[in-house]
Amino acid sequence: MDTKFPPGANSIEARDIAYQMHPSVDLRQYEETGGLIIDRGEGIYVFDAEGNRYIEGLAGLWSVAVGFGEERLADVAYAQMRKLPYYHTFNYKSHGPSVDLAEKLIEISPEHLKKVHFTSSGSEANDLVIKMIWYRSNALGLPAKKKIIGRIKGYHGVTIAAGSVTGLPANHGSFDLPLDRMKHTLTPDYPRDHLPGESEEEFSTRMAAALEDLIAAEGADTIAAMVAEPVMGAGGVIVPPAGYWDKIQAVLRRHDILLVADEVICGFGRTGNMFACETFGIRPDVMVTSKQISSSYMPLSAILMSQDFFDPIADESHRLGIFGHGFTASGHPVATAVGLENLKIIEERDLVGNAARLAPRFLAALKALEAHPAAAWSRGVGLIGALELHPGETPAAVGKRAQALLLEEGVIARGVGDALCFCPPLIITAEQIDDMFAAVGRALDRLVAEQEA
The missing domain is CATH 3.90.1150.10 (Aspartate Aminotransferase, domain 1)
Known part of the structure; x- marks a missing residue:
């Protein structure tokens, strides 16, 4: 189908159809109907x-x-653009906005989280967390401990590793995903999946038993972490039933498996607490945040981690002479300045x-x-x-x-x-x-x- 419009076509709808490839749509339908x-x-x-x-x-x-049209965020972005529109955090360099936002995040997050690393999206952050988990296992002399558990209907992004932990078929089909290191356990969807007469607590016990069975089948010594949203968002807003997180965390602790809490949707107030981990009594080794960190006025995400998670990675980087990872826009000064102001607004209001x-x-x-x-x-x-x-x-x-x-x-x-x-x-x-x-x-x-x- 030829949708080419002449240069200067005056309809934004026509130009959108002609020139833009959109995410998360039927691309041929978009050519027919637009958006x-x-x-x-x-x-x-x-x-x-x-x-x-x-x-x-x-x-x-x-x-x-x-909300939309918040002038304070526009003003902060403009001021930072004029002062330092871009710099990086590579090669022993830093800048004020990223330092200030990291400090603020540690101040407001669960007290055992001590270090922050910035990226630009939830997908990017989750992908990096998986890389860091693998790096950490190698640092600890556990080269077989690399598998990651996600959940059916879980959503953690669309990059190759994060998309593999995601448990939605639409994000796997024809992409050759998921990677074989990624395993999936059951969705804690009590209204849809509970057995006749089964209470929420009993259902949660069954979900924990399914996780235990998966770990036994794969071998606990091969499983590094579980990545999970406190409340499952893009999978349909699935709220965990009573007892679920207590029982799941007990299984993970018993088998020395890390817990990564994906707070990309839930973080910064969505559940009535600053973080959903507080709402549901979750103590993660790593917490991934994005979206509401800047109200998406700027692309920004932040990985918060415990000292115990960070230390083996730091030791391995010292042995190798470098932590061989980085993104050009990590900790971008405009994005982090906007993120800090956004958190101030959330608190002040x-x-x-x-x-x-x-x-x-x-x-x-x-x-x-x-x-x-x-x-x-x-x-x-x-x-x-x-x-x-x-x-x-x-x-x-x-x-x-x-x-x-x-x-x-x-x-x-x-x-x-x-x-x-x-x-x-x-x-x-x-x-x-x-x-x-x-x-x-x-x-x-x-x-x-x-x-x-």
Whole structure:
């Protein structure tokens, strides 16, 4: 199909189709239909090229904590651009913004996390963590201890290693993934997968037993780490059932397997605490953060690690004479300056507290929608949640149609399978939550009317 438009074509939609290859779409369908062109943002709202306003119910990609159009972040970026627009952290060099942000992250994170390394995305961060785990095993004289456990439906990015730990078939197909070092255990999806009469605690015990069985089958001496989200995001907002994290951590400790907490979506207030590890009583060896660290105003991620994790890596770098890794933009001064200011805004405006205070209203609104004939059940924690819809004959078709109808009602959400997922900016108000879910109700009414026609 030839979609070439002449240079200077005056339609942004036409030029988008002609010149851009988009992620996470059916590329041939995009050539046929194009996509929604977003022109500007203000608070919890974004506006398309025609001027239509939408509640951004997914905060962009689970990430714009402080909302759109925050002038303080623009001002800090401009000031840093003028002072030091770029520098690196290679070869025994550093700069103020990266130092300041690292110090701030250590101040607000769980107290056993002592070191920070910056990258530019969650995928990049998780990929590097896996490299560091392998490096660390070699440093400890454990060359066989290299396998990484993820979970079915887990999401950790799309680079080769991180994409392999991800447990979503859409991110594996035709990419020759996953790598054979990556293993996957069960999804802790209690509403969908529990046995008749099985309590949440009993279900969690079964999930821990499945992990124990996987470790026994592979050999504990070959498994280095488990990488897991406290709340599974892109897999459909799957909230862990009672007892799950206590039981999983006990298994990992028993077999000397590291735990990497992927807080890319959950971190910086989403669950009503600064980190979801606090919400669920998780003590990770490594914590990966991104998205809300800068409200995605700049590409930025940070790996936080314990001293026990760091020390063997540092010792090995001393033996070799170098830690042979680095990205050009790691610790970028503009990105880290914006990240620091973003964290100041989150603290000054008590956005973590806002998430905690509004969580009951948000979750109650989701719960109320369970009474709708299109809905099956809801789930969530803090200001992240999902509404599961009754499926149709084709998997995910109902979720896709509901997402499209909701867009027409002025709300951007994410269809994952046959669920609608929500993760609004942390600045959202009670009234805006009501507006968002009223629109969901209208969209579901239209969905049912179509199904009955």
